[in-house]
Amino acid sequence: MGDYRIPFNRATLTGSELRYITEAVERGHLAGDGDFTRRCNAVLEQELGVLKALLTTSCTHALEMSALLLNLRPGDEVIVPSFAFVTTANAFALHGARPVFADVRSDTLNLDETQLGELITPRTRAVVPLHYAGVGCEMDAICALAEERGIAVVEDNAHGLFGSYRGKKLGTFGALATQSFHETKNFTCGEGGALLINDPELLARAEILREKGTDRSRFFRGQVDKYTWIDVGSSYLPSEVLAAFLFAQFEHRDEIQATRARLWRRYVDALGDWAAAHGVGLPHVPAHCEQPAHMVYLMLPGLDARQRLIAHLRERGILAVFHYLPLHLSSMGRTFGGRPGLCPVTEDVSDRLLRLPLFHGLGQDEQDDVIGALLEFDAFE
Numbered sequence: 044m045g046d047y048r049i050p051f052n053r054a055t056l057t058g059s060e061l062r063y064i065t066e067a068v069e070r071g072h073l074a075g076d077g078d079f080t081r082r083c084n085a086v087l088e089q090e091l092g093v094l095k096a097l098l099t100t101s102c103t104h105a106l107e108m109s110a111l112l113l114n115l116r117p118g119d120e121v122i123v124p125s126f127a128f129v130t131t132a133n134a135f136a137l138h139g140a141r142p143v144f145a146d147v148r149s150d151t152l153n154l155d156e157t158q159l160g161e162l163i164t165p166r167t168r169a170v171v172p173l174h175y176a177g178v179g180c181e182m183d184a185i186c187a188l189a190e191e192r193g194i195a196v197v198e199d200n201a202h203g204l205f206g207s208y209r210g211k212k213l214g215t216f217g218a219l220a221t222q223s224f225h226e227t228k229n230f231t232c233g234e235g236g237a238l239l240i241n242d243p244e245l246l247a248r249a250e251i252l253r254e255k256g257t258d259r260s261r262f263f264r265g266q267v268d269k270y271t272w273i274d275v276g277s278s279y280l281p282s283e284v285l286a287a288f289l290f291a292q293f294e295h296r297d298e299i300q301a302t303r304a305r306l307w308r309r310y311v312d313a314l315g316d317w318a319a320a321h322g323v324g325l326p327h328v329p330a331h332c333e334q335p336a337h338m339v340y341l342m343l344p345g346l347d348a349r350q351r352l353i354a355h356l357r358e359r360g361i362l363a364v365f366h367y368l369p370l371h372l373s374s375m376g377r378t379f380g381g382r383p384g385l386c387p388v389t390e391d392v393s394d395r396l397l398r399l400p401l402f403h404g405l406g407q408d409e410q411d412d413v414i415g416a417l418l419e420f421d422a423f424e
């Protein structure tokens with residue numbers, strides 16, 4: 044990433060992380076599912092209103108647990124947006140399913156719910172709405188269609204912790220939902236995640252899959268007198284050291300979210316006229332969505348303008364980054380039927396999107412520098 048005066052991201056730090064890690068060490072329980080893990084799970088359960096939250100080693104692993112919980116079989120299909128992180132699709136492919144790529148809406152960059160119906164076949168088992176930038180997908184339409192056609196909803200809520208859609212928290216719509224605590228996310232422990240479970244029928248098995256296919260969770264609760272191998276599974280639970288780090292951030296959740304919201308609003312207010320004058324798009328947040336200030340992006344007129352703007356910012360010591368490359372055009376995506384033209388909106392926005400530095404520790408002076416550098420850029424043609 045080189046040496047940038049203003050990096051794209053600095054991990055959130057509240058100041059109590061090391062104290063809590065010390066506490067965990069002194070308590071002598073370093074494996075998973077100790078007191079800090081339970082407290083993190085409880086924050087997620089209470090704040091979101093989900094039946095059960097289970098910390099995991101990553102969002103990727105929570106997605107893989109979802110694939111296992113759905114009992115996917117070779118030939119099953121899972122609908123994923125093409126404008127997504129690799130593991131949004133890979134987690135299901137890893138367990139034998141064929142990802143079916145859906146295009147996204149050009150306004151929110153979320154899975155286009157109007158195209159969902161035609162992608163559902165008798166082999167479809169699930170749809171994975173990714174709440175891009177923490178702006179809710181059109182969950183009324185997606186959940187209604189999923190219910191009518193008998194398919195599961197797994198929300199990829201990596202960006203959307205504490206966001207809501209029509210007043211209901213993201214992560215509470217699907218049978219399952221996944222969170223990420225990777226260092227780029229609003230709340231982090233370096234690498235981490237969570238599986239949110241809203242369907243009571245999936246709960247008991249989720250605990251077993253996460254504990255290497257054993258009923259060790261029940262054993263720890265004193266519900267069985269020994270634990271044993273009863274299903275497939277893997278090791279998806281993070282150490283208490285990570286949970287202690289994460290809990291320090293959860294405790295400061297209001298302050299972290301308020302700081303990010305202030306930074307987000309400042310960017311959007313300061314850039315509005317410049318963006319309108321140059322045909323640059325800013326994030327679109329429908330009135331019925333509350334977004335958790337995870338991301339600010341620009342939608343530039345084209346690829347050349349984006350490259351020029353990245354270089355302009357780099358000369359001023361500022362790192363701005365882009366993502367996602369269309370999954371349907373990746374070499375793996377092509378083996379699942381991806382080809383140019385399949386998801387035209389994804390192909391278009393993927394060349395034009397640029398993310399700005401937005402993180403808890405971004406100073407006002409630093410943000411002013413980013414804004415100033417943007418306002419002086421006019422090489423769009």
Ligand SMILES: Cc1ncc(COP(=O)(O)O)c(C=O)c1O
Nearest residue numbers: 101102103128201223224225236
């Ligand atoms: C939308 C989305 N899903 C899943 C992931 C994977 O998260 P993790 O790194 O916690 O596995 C990411 C990571 O950035 C993401 O942005």
